[in-house]
Amino acid sequence: MVTVEEIEHVSKLMKIDVDDHSEYLEKVQTMISYFDILDSAGVESEEISMPEIPIEELRHDEHIPFGEKLIEKMNHYKGTYVRAPKM
Amino acid sequence: MMNLKISALEFVEEAKNGNVSVEEFIGKTLERINDVDDKLHAFLSINDKAIDQARDIDKRIKSGEKVGACFGMPISIKDNMCIKDSKTTCASKMLENFVAPYDATVISKLKKQDAIFIGKTNMDEFAMGLSTEFSAFGPSKNPWNIEHVPGGSSGGSAVSVSSYECIASLGSDTGGSVRNPASFCSTVGYKPTYGLISRYGLISYANSIEQIGPLTRTVKDTAFMLNLIAGIDPNDSTTVNNNNEDYLANIDSGIEGKKIGIITEMIGDGIDPEVMAATKEAISKLEGLGAICEEVSLEMVKYSVAAYYTITATEAGSNLARYDNLRYGYDLPVEGYEFNSYISKARKNFGPEVTRRMIIGGFVPSAGHAGKYFLKAMKVKSKLTKEINEAFKKFDLLIAPTVPILPFKIGEKIDDPVSLFLVDINTVTANLTGKPAISIPFKIVNGLPIGIQLLANSMNDKLLLQAAHALEQTVTLPEVPI
Numbered sequence: 192m193v194t195v196e197e198i199e200h201v202s203k204l205m206k207i208d209v210d211d212h213s214e215y216l217e218k219v220q221t222m223i224s225y226f227d228i229l230d231s232a233g234v235e236s237e238e239i240s241m242p243e244i245p246i247e248e249l250r251h252d253e254h255i256p257f258g259e260k261l262i263e264k265m266n267h268y269k270g271t272y273v274r275a276p277k278m
Numbered sequence: 279m280m281n282l283k284i285s286a287l288e289f290v291e292e293a294k295n296g297n298v299s300v301e302e303f304i305g306k307t308l309e310r311i312n313d314v315d316d317k318l319h320a321f322l323s324i325n326d327k328a329i330d331q332a333r334d335i336d337k338r339i340k341s342g343e344k345v346g347a348c349f350g351m352p353i354s355i356k357d358n359m360c361i362k363d364s365k366t367t368c369a370s371k372m373l374e375n376f377v378a379p380y381d382a383t384v385i386s387k388l389k390k391q392d393a394i395f396i397g398k399t400n401m402d403e404f405a406m407g408l409s410t411e412f413s414a415f416g417p418s419k420n421p422w423n424i425e426h427v428p429g430g431s432s433g434g435s436a437v438s439v440s441s442y443e444c445i446a447s448l449g450s451d452t453g454g455s456v457r458n459p460a461s462f463c464s465t466v467g468y469k470p471t472y473g474l475i476s477r478y479g480l481i482s483y484a485n486s487i488e489q490i491g492p493l494t495r496t497v498k499d500t501a502f503m504l505n506l507i508a509g510i511d512p513n514d515s516t517t518v519n520n521n522n523e524d525y526l527a528n529i530d531s532g533i534e535g536k537k538i539g540i541i542t543e544m545i546g547d548g549i550d551p552e553v554m555a556a557t558k559e560a561i562s563k564l565e566g567l568g569a570i571c572e573e574v575s576l577e578m579v580k581y582s583v584a585a586y587y588t589i590t591a592t593e594a595g596s597n598l599a600r601y602d603n604l605r606y607g608y609d610l611p612v613e614g615y616e617f618n619s620y621i622s623k624a625r626k627n628f629g630p631e632v633t634r635r636m637i638i639g640g641f642v643p644s645a646g647h648a649g650k651y652f653l654k655a656m657k658v659k660s661k662l663t664k665e666i667n668e669a670f671k672k673f674d675l676l677i678a679p680t681v682p683i684l685p686f687k688i689g690e691k692i693d694d695p696v697s698l699f700l701v702d703i704n705t706v707t708a709n710l711t712g713k714p715a716i717s718i719p720f721k722i723v724n725g726l727p728i729g730i731q732l733l734a735n736s737m738n739d740k741l742l743l744q745a746a747h748a749l750e751q752t753v754t755l756p757e758v759p760i
Contacts, residue, residue: 193641201640205595206602207633208622215630218695219637225696226588226642226651232581234657242516250512261379265605267612275604276612276620 193220280306282442283757286351286499289445293349296339300350300394304332307352307396311443314760319418320437322357323365324397331394346392347506353388354438354447357398358405359490360479361385364395368481369413370403371627372601374608382479383514384448384490384507391506396444399434403629405450405483406594407431408458408701411692412631419688420462421760423725426685429459435493436463441760446499448507450480452488453586454680454705457717460493461680461729464719464755466746467493468500469705471736472712473518475504476511482597484590485516487709497718497747501525504739518737525740533748534568536674536741538732543579544678544704553728556721557679560730563752564677564745574669574676578662579707583699585662586706588642588655595639598632601625634695663711670735675745678704680717680729704731714739716746722756 198212198219209215267274280302284292292298308328315321325331335350355361358368360378362385367373381389388395402412410418410433418433420426421441428437432449436459439447449456451469460467468491475490482488492503504525511517538561545557561571578585603610603624610624628636642651669676682704691698708715713736717729730749734742 197641198637201637201644202633203622205636205640206599206618206622206625207628207636208619208626209633215634215637218634219641222587222634222638222695222699223641223651225699226584226655228584229581229588229651229654229658232578232654232658232661234581234654234661237657237661239653239656240660240663244515249515257379259379264377264379266603266607266609273604274612276615276617278617 193223282306282310284445285496286445286494286502289351290347290349293339300335300339301329301332304328304350304352304394304396307444311397314441315443317419317424317760318421318437318441319416320399320434320441320443321354321397322367322369322400322415322434325395328352328394328396335392346390348388348391348393350392350394351446352396352444353393354397354399354435354444355385355395356401356432356435356447356449358401358450358481359385359448361395364398366398366481368404369401369415370629370632371414372607376606380479383476383511385479387507399432399438399447401434402431403632404481404594404598405431405452405455406631406635408454408698409691410434410459411688412629414629417688420685421758422464422685422722422727425687426726427462427688429462429681429685431455432493433459436460436465436467439465439493439495440758445495446503447493448490449493450488451491451709452484452590453702453709456491456493457680457705457715457729457731458701460717462685462727464722464727464729464758465493465495466497466500466719467491467717467729468504469708469715470504470508471518471714471739473516474508474520474739476514476517478511478513484593485597486589486593497716497743497750498526498529500716501529501743520737523740525743529744529747531744532567533564533745536569536745537672538564538569538571539574539669539673539676540571541579541676541678542573542575543577544682548700549679549682550684552684552723553679553682556723556728557730560720560749561677564749567748567752571677574673576662576665576669576707578658578665579703581658582662582706582710583703585655585658586702586710587699588651589659591635591639592643592652595636598636659710662707666707666711666713674734674741676733678731680704680731684723684726684728708733712736714742716742718746718750719755720753
């Protein structure tokens with residue numbers, strides 16, 4: 192069962208400002224409770240298969256010039272730097 | 279009178295031969311959008327250069343210059359694909375003012391073929407939903423009955439094709455997001471083999487399973503679109519080489535002697551009797567065309583929705599971390615904020631469904647919970663893939679209704695997440711296993727559409743389109759009443 196404290200903790204980790212954590216409690220609990228069905232899938236001994244791509248099939252790791260200064264498109268670009276909130 | 283109801287292939291033929299003026303067609307299409315879109319809300323933005331682009335294509339056709347295969351065909355694009363210098367909002371307040379600095383691969387491929395992007399379509403925010411009710415800019419409406427949802431998350435795309443606001447559209451399908459609205463709005467909707475179409479420039483939701491796919495009036499139009507956009511892309515390492523397969527060639531090969539498995543878990547509890555009756559009718563029609571249909575069980579389907587939501591929430595939680603309002607986001611002044619609180623404050627602009635999924639996406643893979651949820655979900659995915667691969671040793675194709683229920687009323691399920699989840703039960707299997715799947719418009723019952731879904735083995739997209747075309751030829755449907 193998910194608690195308000197857990198929602199508060201996770202939303203902090205996910206960097207989401209939530210005014211009222213209890214507002215999300217019921218639906219998140221319902222969703223997570225539904226996921227409990229996975230317990231009866233009987234897949235404990237199943238191996239997880241992952242697709243593998245040989246490294247030689249990947250494109251070369253090289254700089255491709257974009258043609259435009261993307262930094263200038265940022266919200267708080269100040270000519271020579273981007274203004275960010277203080278750490 | 280300009281006929282906006284023609285198929286893509288008909289349009290190309292007419293435009294190529296000079297029987298249709300592209301400028302006039304685009305003009306009438308824009309008029310149509312102007313007339314009906316207040317009611318339907320398929321579009322989030324319209325291309326204000328469309329007429330100029332059409333005029334240019336007309337000029338090139340007349341002068342005998344080379345013109346791309348689309349000949350100015352109006353195509354709508356789901357608003358999660360980047361078109362250079364156009365807004366790409368993902369139907370989110372977070373990206374309300376984001377102007378894409380580059381073209382997605384599918385867009386650059388279609389630009390080369392002289393497609394005209396008539397507008398960007400509405401969707402559930404960040405593609406998280408299946409009814410288009412979770413758009414930050416308001417829901418789209420089903421043109422068959424505007425009190426009902428059009429499906430989602432590519433709801434705007436399906437509405438735009440179904441209501442003649444364009445000829446074809448591109449959507450994205452993470453758990454059925456092309457096929458579900460195609461079924462609800464009576465269009466063809468295609469989810470290709472994973473990797474067949476590049477995802478470069480598609481705003482990521484759940485990379486490991488999502489694919490771009492066309493929505494069209496006919497199966498032949500889907501094959502035509504696939505010919506233009508499929509294939510390997512150095513910018514997307516998950517793309518596969520299709521050796522320039524021609525999906526349109528021999529599309530009328532028929533399905534005589536093909537073995538089709540009826541997935542029993544997709545016609546069980548919770549299926550609407552009308553949908554069940556339509557499915558039986560489709561099976562009988564396929565048998566009439568010479569196919570051999572037998573039941574097949576995929577036991578993991580029962581767990582597929584839980585696995586799907588666990589995996590997608592986890593990937594979404596990671597993908598959405600990039601929205602920090604510094605690189606993307608709305609214009610919030612930085613003064614007076616500490617770094618973390620600034621980002622958290624900006625991210626408050628995600629809608630409630632996206633926020634819920636991010637909370638779940640943080641919870642299910644976290645220490646102490648990953649073994650119970652995420653790892654089990656991945657194991658279900660693996661076992662389901664084994665089961666379906668085994669089924670394809672015996673069968674050429676699989677069949678099920680695309681959605682087990684009819685389009686529901688707007689607001690009917692919005693407060694019941696599990697009931698909404700289960701609408702996906704028949705579509706998520708293709709995504710979790712990477713298989714191609716298509717929804718074919720099959721029936722209208724009480725004024726609402728029912729689609730039938732066919733699936734094939736990986737890279738058997740051509741066979742799948744041939745079978746879908748065969749089934750489509752057995753069906754005559756009424757016109758959309760709008």
